[in-house]
Amino acid sequence: MDIDFKNSLNDRQYEAVRMYNGPVLILAGAGSGKTRVIIYRIAYLLQQGIPQKSILAVTFTNKAAREMSTRVRDLVGRNLRNLTISTFHAFGSKILRECIHILGYRLNFSIYDQQDKVTLLKDLAREAGFKNDSLDLYAVSNIFSGIKMGRLRWTSFTDQYKDLYSEYNSHLKLYNAVDFDDLITLPIELLKGYPDILKKYRDRYSYFMVDEFQDTSLIQYEFIKLIAYHTKNLCVVGDDDQSIYSWRGANYGNILTFEQDFPGYKEIKLEQNYRSTGKILLAANHLIAHNKNRKEKKLWTGTEDGEFLQFSIHDNEKCEGEFIAEQIKSLKMKNRYSYSQFGVLVRTNSLTRSIEEAFVYANIPYKVSGGMSFFQRKEVKDIISYLRIIANPDDDMNLLRIINVPRRGIGKKSIQYITQVAINKSCSLYSAIMAICHASDADINKKANTELSDFAGMIEYYRQKFFSRNKMADTLKSLVEHIDYWGHLVQEHKKGNTARWKYMNVEGLINSLADYENDPDNPEPGLYSYLNRITILTNDDNQNTQDEDKVNLMTIHSAKGLEFDAVFTAGVEETIIPHTRSIEEDASNIEEERRLFYVAITRAKKYLFLTACRQRRKKGKVIDVQISPFIDEIPDDLIEVYEEEDTFTQEDAENYFQKMRRGFERE
């Protein structure tokens, strides 16, 4: 390994890389080469002779983790199988795979994602007598998460869900399942309650880094502190101005807590921006300066001032989309940009619709990131449920999902009966099925009994195959054929290519399993670890890489950490950014909305377009909207405003006078 650290980094970065003993806080402004510092820092640790297995780096997404591994590997020029770079959740599940049995779970535990959680809650709520439509399970699930993670307390309002909460948790345990929050709380329970386990992990790791520290929650910080506190070789990297995940517990106050927990820590500010032009950076600085709660920093850049920011106002979202499409085309011509150098950012997923339509019309290739991820799709989840039952037969929820998919004549009555048997024997549904099949006195009709036997026999057959042969993907393929999932899809989707498309996704799952078991770098290619793995993948993880030349269309949240030569931020309107629901919830959320806008702006390298509409269609209704107050926080001399002239279509004509009036008001 022969790396010229000094000349690959600026002075501050170099300092951050070399300061590897003791607590370090790196405040890394947008575009200041944060990832570069982390990668070089790991390489530096290795160069100092620190064994790779002693290094633990935590990132926010699996994608970031993977990218970081690759870049470190490329830099040091060798494979690093024992270097741990993972997300909090992946690290938590790693610990659980090693010692969850101590807490009374079995090692083949299932992980429930958000969707699974809501499904389970739905069943339990029904049993508990809640009327189906009387409660917002999504909201309840968030409350439960807040309670479990210690950021909410029971209130007079939420007390009504206390029983449901304990039902939920005891059912998880009964099913030998954990939810996403448990991936953090259970490891903490293990580390706190069992000194030998704590010792094991403390002995193993001695150098720690946390990326995106402003996005860690209190409990995640506690988690890492438990393992890292004794060596104090903890380096956290973050930017309070880019904290945009408070709604899921992120707490940039952790930066202050860190300062208190590790007195004598070293602080390094990375303030040189390598990404944006002077004007873009200046605009960002002015905007974010309106926030009261922040650590003071001043980003600067040595590069040119660049172009003016463009703010344009359009009649409606259709015009806005067309404008963006036109600008992309002309900018592409002018600068010989490829499509992938453009990013179009929006506050909410629903805003992508009109822009997509404009792109389709203008023949602009694009990709949308976010939305439903591959592993969340119904057809993929169905097959995963089969795998789950094979891995963990106690998982009643997944059993219920697939027991009659495809239809095999096991309906409501049969399921009621099985449930009753399970309750009487206090065993899982699957065990109940086995018992019914073997019992001569089962009170169930012959046809249903045969169906149940066939089902159980099939599961047993494939379980045996999965654990006796190495070719899991082949086994899965024959399972999919055995249950005739294709026939099921054709029946459910008679028109169009839907069935074909969905079956391709199922084949995609089989391929992913094949890739997993054939990966020579995979230290534990088993079914359990595969299932754990795919469940904790986040949306960003199956995004296609940038080898496709397409315009990137995404939410601001998912644009975090990315950069584009030209950025369009659409829907820069009051009610969108800042978002009404965010402000309604708590007026102080305005600062987080401003940070969100700041993140959007700082994604741009050369060109930044902000667009807004006068009217926007929302849930079928056309409503008038105002431009975002954040626009006024950007100095006038950095921004060019362009008001698209009213086009006199029929729709516009109706509102002509209204618009005139608004036009004057603006003057």
Add this chain to the structure above:
DNA sequence: CACTACACATGCACG
């Protein structure tokens, strides 16, 4: 008793 077909409402801000 399970299945089918059809009507229906709902589209969770951000992962």
Add this chain to the structure above:
DNA sequence: ATGTGTAGTG
């Protein structure tokens, strides 16, 4: 596009 509720059928 997806889930849910209902009525009618074999």
